[in-house]
Amino acid sequence: MSETPRADDPTQPTGAPPTPGRAPQEAPSTREPAASRRDHDEDPLRGSRTSGLWVTMVVVGVLIVLLVVFTLQNTQPVDLAxxxxxxxxxxxxxxxxxAAAGILITALAGSLRILQLRRRVKRQGR
Structure with a gap:
């Protein structure tokens, strides 16, 4: 008579289906302790403030080059009133x-709205 392997039998292959009529055995926890996980999360190549600053400087540099090209291609004088x-x-x-005036007006309107919302939150917190 052949004996069917038990679900909790360590000799049973991992990928084998559980024995009929028995509840499937929970897989052992593969979670590492929090301290050990923290060490793995600190990837030496992760983003940092310095890398963010570098990316920002590259973007600003590209924008300045584009502005210089724009300025050099549009030198014809115009009359303004x-x-x-x-x-x-x-x-x-x-x-x-x-464009700069439009940005400043937008920033002023946004700042006023932020101040308004901060006051509202402060009042509701009392």
């Missing part, structure tokens, strides 16, 4: 000044 001010300036300077 704004609220009674009149003048003549290179096209690239006029566009860059307008």
């Amino acid at each position: 704004f609220l009674g001010w009149e003048g003549r300036t290179p096209l690239s300077a006029a566009i860059l000044i307008a």
